[in-house]
Amino acid sequence: MFADPDAQLALRMCWQNASVSTEQDRVDVRGVVSFVVIAYLPTWLLTLPLWLTGEGLSWTWAPVVLLVMMFMPAVAALVVSKWISPSAKPLRSIGLTNPGGIKKWWPHILVAWLGPPLAMVLALLVGYLLGIYKADWTGFSGLTEQFGTGVIGAEPQTSPGMLALIQIAQVFGLGWLQVIPALGEELGWRGYLVQALLPLGQPGAFLTTGVLWGLWHGPVLILGFNYPTVPIVVAFMMMMCFCILVGTLLGWLRLATGSVWPAAIAHGFLNAAAGLTIVFSQAGYAVDNASVGLLGWTGWIVLALLILVLMLLGKLPVRFHVEQSGIARGVNRRSRR
Template sequence: MNVVAKPVPIFTALSFGLAWLFALPLWFTGGLTNPFFTVFALAMMFTPAIAALIVVFFVEKHPDARSRRAALGLGSVRPVGRFLRYLALALVIPPALILAALVVGALVGVYPADFVNFSGFEAMLDSQLEALGQAPLPIPIGLLVAAQFLNVAIGALINTIPALGEELGWRGWLLPKLLPLGIVPVILISGVMWGLWHAPLILLGYNYPGAPGWLALTAMVGMTIVVGGVFSWLRIRSASVWPAALAHGSFNAAAGFSLIFIMVGESFDPLQASILGWTGWLVPLVLVIVLLATGQFRPASPQPVVTRNESAPVAGSE
């Protein structure tokens, strides 16, 4: 625990302090309506990575590039088959969880869904085209909905770089540091930290507009705990931060699904519905519990080191 005692508080202070510093201009220049909001939000996403890099270089003082990469989860991706498998899961699982959240919300009655005619999405597109002085697109709405899944895949790849700004800190560096505490405490602690780190934006009304700040931040923490548990599983099983970063990018790319499947003329409370609300946490929570119960959070077996006089072993199970 002595290893954790010094670097973790320094990382926490840096990541939280820099997040507030980067977001502070929004508090004095229009908040979410600031025309450069996206720029400030993207800059904030890199603060956990900056904090992790400072700790690795100047607090832990790793002696070489290889040990620094390993400390950040950027080491070897071998065996390649395992790495690619978890990359594929990282691309697919977050959109699936977001869709499942909408289905659960619809079943509970807090999300007014239209999974057949996509009336809300069609009305939104028509409104946007009308504002541009254009006629509605002569394309079946179902085809346009299907195209959104391709957009999510493309968006996931693009979003991976800013997502790495967060994941390099939370899952890349911090998660292995906390692992001696046990996997459940790791999921809870890192999830709470990840959620509270969003405070500079959440308290401005981001994600939960109109909700009291304390309630919005509590809801954000609930979401980051369960979703962070899934990202943690990808990080641990792949022995790399990249699947967690891709999952984060895929998650952000699919966030707009709640607008695609909503009933025309309806709205929903993000505290109740979508992946942001309590009904959206149920499926990822069940997934994390199943993964825990089946031992899927055990670290992946390290890749054997082959010396010059040895032959490479036959590939086996993880």
């Protein structure tokens, strides 16, 4: 019990004020605008060869261009945190390091590792139940058709089941190789931008970051990246919707752990899990990202349900423990910005 009435009032205010920023009360406009400019311009310039060659995403060096693009948000975050809006601890401010180190967030590794592939399978199941995704869950005929394996004439080839097992093992194993490129994006979008926009509240931060993240893909979306079967305007809208939904889940990992690493791991395995749409597909039916998998609208149902579950469990918005100064010093305030 507090004998001092002022201390009691301070304690009540600490718990009631759930919208106050833990680090700042206003968005650092200069830092955010600088981040967006630095993240966008080099990325978009990198795509020029895709246009100038006339080959687009089929250009031989296109995978290299896409890989380098992924590191531009990290460059922007580091530049802003180090020089434009300097932080006393720039690496900590963008989540590359955190108080307590890996001990604080290692339990989330399992969620980040297994969550995206399992979510992808659920998305495919939803698409299958709705009649959108034509699946061959046990015969893997679509995978056989894609890779030209199976039994051709009298020559024994890798069986469809073994090929599927190899592909699934690669998702859960070699997916770790996707984490470093994914870290390039996550340091920017979740590491810096979500944190910088928290004065808008967590919903506002996730929404704004998702829109900017989606638009950042603009030059390659125009070339048919992810959504080649729909009009360009629709592709932009779909990419933003996807980025808002998946960005909310990645943002939850970032804020709940204080580190960007779990979000980077989840992002890496999200990319790795994209191949599962082919693994379970049925031969003779093309897979359309606009309607199938987590990129498609049927997958958004799964992403939205996951967000709802986090909200019902009280995990989202994320609660912060803040130590106050002055009369309320030492009191933990739980903020749901």
